[in-house]
Each structure stands twice: as structure tokens, then as C-alpha cells.
Amino acid sequence: VSESLLTPSRVYDLPHHEAIEFKDIVDAKRRIEGIICETPLLESPLLNDTAGRRVLVKAECLQKTGSFKMRGATSAITALEVAQQKSGVLAYSSGNHAQGIALAAKLAGIKSVIVMPNDAPKLKIDNTKSYGAEVVLYDRVGGEDREKLGATLAAERGLHLVKPYDDTHVIAGQGTCGIEIAEQSKRLGVTECDVLVCCGGGGLTSGIAISLESLAPQMIVRPVEPNNFDDVIQSQRSGKREHANLNANTSICDAIVTPSPGELTFPIINRLCGMGITVSDNQALKAMQLALTYLKLVVEPGGAVALAAATEKNNQSLSDTVICVVSGGNVDADRLKQAIDYQ
Amino acid sequence: VSESLLTPSRVYDLPHHEAIEFKDIVDAKRRIEGIICETPLLESPLLNDTAGRRVLVKAECLQKTGSFKMRGATSAITALEVAQQKSGVLAYSSGNHAQGIALAAKLAGIKSVIVMPNDAPKLKIDNTKSYGAEVVLYDRVGGEDREKLGATLAAERGLHLVKPYDDTHVIAGQGTCGIEIAEQSKRLGVTECDVLVCCGGGGLTSGIAISLESLAPQMIVRPVEPNNFDDVIQSQRSGKREHANLNANTSICDAIVTPSPGELTFPIINRLCGMGITVSDNQALKAMQLALTYLKLVVEPGGAVALAAATEKNNQSLSDTVICVVSGGNVDADRLKQAIDYQ
Numbered sequence: 001v002s003e004s005l006l007t008p009s010r011v012y013d014l015p016h017h018e019a020i021e022f023k024d025i026v027d028a029k030r031r032i033e034g035i036i037c038e039t040p041l042l043e044s045p046l047l048n049d050t051a052g053r054r055v056l057v058k059a060e061c062l063q064k065t066g067s068f069k070m071r072g073a074t075s076a077i078t079a080l081e082v083a084q085q086k087s088g089v090l091a092y093s094s095g096n097h098a099q100g101i102a103l104a105a106k107l108a109g110i111k112s113v114i115v116m117p118n119d120a121p122k123l124k125i126d127n128t129k130s131y132g133a134e135v136v137l138y139d140r141v142g143g144e145d146r147e148k149l150g151a152t153l154a155a156e157r158g159l160h161l162v163k164p165y166d167d168t169h170v171i172a173g174q175g176t177c178g179i180e181i182a183e184q185s186k187r188l189g190v191t192e193c194d195v196l197v198c199c200g201g202g203g204l205t206s207g208i209a210i211s212l213e214s215l216a217p218q219m220i221v222r223p224v225e226p227n228n229f230d231d232v233i234q235s236q237r238s239g240k241r242e243h244a245n246l247n248a249n250t251s252i253c254d255a256i257v258t259p260s261p262g263e264l265t266f267p268i269i270n271r272l273c274g275m276g277i278t279v280s281d282n283q284a285l286k287a288m289q290l291a292l293t294y295l296k297l298v299v300e301p302g303g304a305v306a307l308a309a310a311t312e313k314n315n316q317s318l319s320d321t322v323i324c325v326v327s328g329g330n331v332d333a334d335r336l337k338q339a340i341d342y343q
Numbered sequence: 344v345s346e347s348l349l350t351p352s353r354v355y356d357l358p359h360h361e362a363i364e365f366k367d368i369v370d371a372k373r374r375i376e377g378i379i380c381e382t383p384l385l386e387s388p389l390l391n392d393t394a395g396r397r398v399l400v401k402a403e404c405l406q407k408t409g410s411f412k413m414r415g416a417t418s419a420i421t422a423l424e425v426a427q428q429k430s431g432v433l434a435y436s437s438g439n440h441a442q443g444i445a446l447a448a449k450l451a452g453i454k455s456v457i458v459m460p461n462d463a464p465k466l467k468i469d470n471t472k473s474y475g476a477e478v479v480l481y482d483r484v485g486g487e488d489r490e491k492l493g494a495t496l497a498a499e500r501g502l503h504l505v506k507p508y509d510d511t512h513v514i515a516g517q518g519t520c521g522i523e524i525a526e527q528s529k530r531l532g533v534t535e536c537d538v539l540v541c542c543g544g545g546g547l548t549s550g551i552a553i554s555l556e557s558l559a560p561q562m563i564v565r566p567v568e569p570n571n572f573d574d575v576i577q578s579q580r581s582g583k584r585e586h587a588n589l590n591a592n593t594s595i596c597d598a599i600v601t602p603s604p605g606e607l608t609f610p611i612i613n614r615l616c617g618m619g620i621t622v623s624d625n626q627a628l629k630a631m632q633l634a635l636t637y638l639k640l641v642v643e644p645g646g647a648v649a650l651a652a653a654t655e656k657n658n659q660s661l662s663d664t665v666i667c668v669v670s671g672g673n674v675d676a677d678r679l680k681q682a683i684d685y686q
Contacts (some may be wrong), residue, residue: 040383042405045446046473059405061639062385103388123636130389292679293466296404296641296672329639333683336635340676 016271019168019264022214025175025207028075032173035074035107039063039177041184041323047294051311054321056190057291058181061299061329065099065127067255068177068204068327069164073100075173076162077108085110090159092116092146094254095124096328097164102133113159115150117141121254121300121332143247165203166262174204178211181323185216192218194274196306196324199223199232200256202265204327209272219323223269223276224305226253226284232261232269233276241266252281252335255302255328277315283308288339291326298336303328359614362511362607365557368518368550371418375516378417378450382406382520384527384666387637394654397664399533400634401524404642404672408442408470410598411520411547411670412507416443418516419505420451428453433502435459435489437597438467439671440507445474456502458493460484464597464643464675486590508546509605517547520668521554528559528666535561537617539649539667542566542575543599545608547670552615562666566612566619567649569594569627575604575612576619584609595624595678598645598671620658626651631682634669641679646671 042057060068077089088111091101098114105112112133116125117140129135136153138144154161162170181195195212197205202223209221223232228249234242243260251257261269279287284301287308291299299307306324309315331339385400403411420432431454434444441457448455455476459468460483472478479496481487497504505513524538538555540548545566552564566575571592577585586603594600604612622630627644630651634642642650649667652658674682 037383037385040380040405042380044407045449046470049473062383062402064387066637066639106388127389130392292641294409296409298635298639298641337680337683340680 016267018268020172020175020210022210024168024172025179025211028169028172029176029179031078032071032074032176036064036071037062038180041181042295044294047290047311050290050294052313053318055310056185056188056321056323057295057307058177058323058325059295059297060177060325060327061297061303065096065103066328066330067096067100067303068174068325069096069100070103071176072170072173072203073097073104073162076167076169077101077104077110079169080160084160087158087160088112089162090115090150090154091162091164092150093164094257095120095128096255096330098128098133099124099131099330101162102128102131106132113153113157115146115153117146121330123332124330127330165201166264168264171203171207171265173207175207175211177204177325178208179215181208182212182215185323190321190323191216193319193321193323195219195221196224196277196309196322197221198256198303198306198325198327199225199276200258200302202232202261202269204325205273206265206268208325209268213272220274221272222274224309225276225278226251226256226305227278227280229253229257230276230278231259233278235261235266236270236273236276239270253284253302253305255300256305277309279305279308283312285339285342287311289342292340297326298329298331299326300328300331301335359610361611363515363518363553365553367511367515368522368554371512371515372519372522374421375414375417375519379407379414381523384524385638390633390637390654393633393637395656396661398653399528399531399664399666400638400650401520401666401668402638402640403520403668403670404640404646408439408446409671409673410439410443410646411517411668412439412443413446414519415513415516415546416440416447416505419510419512420444420447420453422512423503427503430501430503431455432505433458433493433497434505434507435493436507437600438463438471439598439673441471441476442467442474442673444505445471445476449475456496456500458489458496460489464673466675467673470673508544509607511607514546514550514608516550518550518554520547521551522558524551524666525555525558533664533666534559536662536664536666538562538564539567539620539652539665540564541599541646541649541668541670542568542619543601543645545575545604545612547668548616549608549611551668552611556615563617564615565617567652568619568621569596569599569648570621570623572596572600573619573621574602576621578604578609579613579616579619582613596627596645596648598643599648620652622648622651626655628682628685630654632685635683640669641672641674642669643671643674644678
């Protein structure tokens, strides 16, 4: 068979050398149990009616710090060696990884410095400070490079950098969400369906995909991205990591506006995931409203895109039952009111 | 010992003949498992900081239909004999019992008629209809008697009346929440604390109290009521069922504005519960805001009073760790925005 006839996923078949495998997720689960919480898999009959299909909602906005990022952050920090713990950690993040690292560091009794964009939601900046982290703001819109700034700070102060998704322990931590999805959906008799995941750099998407490959191989993970920031989907199409121009467009989905899928996450997504789906800002707002009304959940725009895709009646490509991950709930008051009033 | 020296609780000691005992709750749990869901016990470090104590939140707003009432409704309907099921059920309710009965009846394939006040939150009326119930509105403020109207309708149409709290199967169903509280808090190492419960007619309060008497006897259930509608607390003080004047005052806590503790629930509350606590409408709004911000939960005013009491820094009578039940989340958009904007 010539290589051009192979789907991208086949290219990575047997043997594949990826950042993590399922046993890494099991190890992470053991480390973070008792620190993070198991989030519920929720269902609402009226939401099902609205969606025209059965929608099971993995409510990661109920995770400590209000997003799934607490899983990966705790996994990474509990995996540090003692010497690394002593010198402290550094992270750059639009806000959810920031809060995860800040709280996980606090609970481990170690210092954290977080580099955040100065246009991040105020709630995310405030909470990160409240967890005891030192926050350093950078000018995202002006084009300041957070990775460069983070690397400089880490070198200057001897801090250990925990990347938001291109870190094996972080991916393994996010993968624990997939173990819970497999166990909880099995109890409901659901073993075969699309699993929609809000996707930025791909840490959660790839982690869940690895877990489900082992525990629920009939489930297909599909990344969901905001319109115009569909770098993962473009990469799925081309088979290599494509880059979105972050300055050419805007999106209210701050949590998942990323330049490209990760170096470690993309090979996993490319091998295991079904084709991604994009949604508009308005669809995200509508999904936030549905979550408030029917699920009693506060969801942020970037955490609502998978629910938006799941409740899109006209999407014929979805299975009759879908699982969607509501990945975060850290949203400012004005945006929340905008969702309440959305018509 | 003269009876006047006995605390009210001692009067009911050994032997006491109450509406239910713990085994009735175990039976109810068996009937409703797989229909209702286990709700999580949530915790937020920032909420703890705000409260000045550890607050574990039993999130019953995440129960199907958005309130704990689905437990009791499902318990009652699954306990009906086949002949009763065939003729259908009737309920009167300000909205949460209504939705519980409507959905439980729908899932059991039986007819339901619900008598609701015409000033109930629109969301509650709409949802009850959406679950397939026939809704009959009555003039609550004008003094129309819902019990009389309900009895008439039940007699005319041969419907089985499921009362909102003075029904043994309903109380047993609400008690299943207490089994979950005992199990979930034990996993966190918490076995001794105050358990604050939003209290209207006392079905949830008495059901949880019976469960904890068996499973976590060091936990003390304390009812929480709105200012001016503290009929349960007045009854705890006098040792007999006192009545609140529903027309002399107003409260935004529609779900728990009831005339008096139930005939079946009060003896249980009187024997097992610690002294109740009252909160103002403003405290309820503030608690709704805390739930939105730190727990990512939508809570209705009447469902927020226990959280309001739990987060009241100046209450010295509370244990260092408290569990509070957030009992419902069915709130209209305007009230929700009022909570977001509360200062």
C-alpha cells in the first residue's frame, strides 16, 4: 500500500511512539485521587429534547478551580522530584491552567509564578492570585511571546516550567477524565458514541482519547473548536500541525484560543480522534444558556463549545447519543449575563 | 422527671412512632436507583476562605428536574400499585415537587395533573408542562386553598394525590440524599458536623435526619428557613406545629415558603434536629452569587438558604466543618441576574 492511500491515523499505526500511554494515566489517577474530585456525568430530559439526541454532560466545570486543568496541574506537580518542588513552578496560561497550577502548588506547599495575558477574564486573574500564586501579566494582543517570557523567568528564578499541554504528566492528568467517562457511561449502558471535547492545545482531547482507546474503544473522541481558531481540525485534515493566526480574528472562547495543537498531543489526536467540529461564538453563548437552564451549570464560552456541538440539531454526523465535556466555568459576570439574555 | 423539664426531643424518645424509619429509605433507594442520579458533594477552597470554615456542598440542584424533589416523587410513584398507576397522579406544588412528579410520572408512563400557584416562577411552570403534565393554576396570593382544590380534582378524576412532604414514600425518597451525604463525607474523613438543610415542609430535612441517625449519628441536621417564614423554628421552640402567616410577608424563596412543618415530618425534626437558622432574602442572593462564582452552580433563592447560613462568618454556633444542601436551581433569568449583580 502506498503511503498516500493511508489515512493519517494509519500512518501512526503499530508501532507508534507517543508521549503517553494508558498506564501513565492510571499512574496519574493514583497520584491525584483525593486531591481532585470525580465530576458527575449529567443528563437532562429537556436538554435531550432540545438537542434531538441523548446528551450526557461530563461537568468538568465542577472540578476544583472550575476546570479540568486541576487534573493535569496536580498530576504534574505530584510527579515533581523533591528538589524541583523546593525551587517552585512556573506556568503560562490564559487562566484555567493558571488556577490549576496555583491551587495544586498551594496544596503541595510549593511556590508558583503564573504568566497570564493582561486581557484574561478578571475572575481568572483574581482567583489565581487568591490561590497564592504570583501573577505576571503580559501583553497578549500586542504580540508579546508568553513562552519566551516564561522561559526567561524560569531560568532567572530557577522555577520548573509546567506547560499547559505539551507535558506528559499534564496530558496523563487530563486523561483521568476519560477513565471517569468510561466508567460512568458504562453504568448507563452507553459504550459506543461520539465524545465531544472542547479543544485548545489538545491536552484534554488527547488524554481522554488514550483512556477511551483502552476502556471504551467504540467511543470516538471529536475535538470541538471555535470558528476561525480551528488549528486542530486543519491539522487533522493535512496530517501535520497547522497554525492559526491568533491576531486575525477574535473569539469569546478565551480558554481554547491556541496557536496550534501541541507537539505531544497532535500525534495522539491524529491517530485516535474523529474529525473535529467548529462552532460560532453565538452557538457557545446559546450552549451556556442551555447549561444554566437545564443543567444548573455555569459554563464559560470555551468550555461550552462541545455542548454547543452536541445540541446542534442539524448536525447529522453525530451519533444518537453523545457525551460532551463541559470543560470549564470561569466566566466574568458580564459574559454570564450575556448568555442569560441570548436570544 | 416532669414533662416540662424534658427537651422536645426527649418527649419523643423510646418508643417513638414516626412516619418512616431508616429501612424505608433503604427501600426507596433501591426503587429509585438508576432513575435519579447521585449528586456530588462539592468543595471550593475560595468558598471556604469566604466562609471562614470548611463548607461541603451537596449539589441537589444537579438532580434531575433541578431539585431534590425528583427523589421523593420517584419514590412515591414507584411505590404505587398498578391500579393506582393506571388512574394517574395529582400533586400541588410551587414548582419543584411539580417537576419531580411530572417527570417521574412520565418515566413511569402514567398521567399527571399538577396544581401550581399562578405566581410560581415561569421556568417551573414551563418545565412542568414540558415533562408532559397537565398544569392547573390557582390564585395563591388571593388565598385560594390548593389542598382543597387538589382534593376536589383528585376525587373528580380518580387521581392519586402525592403530597409534597406529608407522604411516607416522599419523605423516604428525600432521605436517600442523606445516605449519599453520609457516604460521601465519610470518604473525606468528615463524620461529625452540622448539616444545614433548606427547609419548607420538612420532607428533605426529616428524611436526611433519619438517614444520618443511622449512618452518621455525630452529624446534626439543622433546618434553614427564610426570615418571617420560620414556622419550623417556631415549632422547634414550642414543641408543637406552629403556623406562619403566608400573606403577612413576602420572600423570594418561593420553594420553601410553607405554612407549617408537616404532620409527619415535624415529629422527626423535633426529635432529631438541632435548632434552625433563618436567613434574609439578601443573604440568599449573596449565597446564589457565591454558588455561581465558586461552585459553578445555578441555585434558586429557596435552595440557597442553607449555603447562606453556612457562609455566614458571624455565626458562632456552627461547627468548623459544615455540610449544606443546595436543594434546587430552578430560577428565572431576572432573579439570576439580580444575584449576579448583588453587592
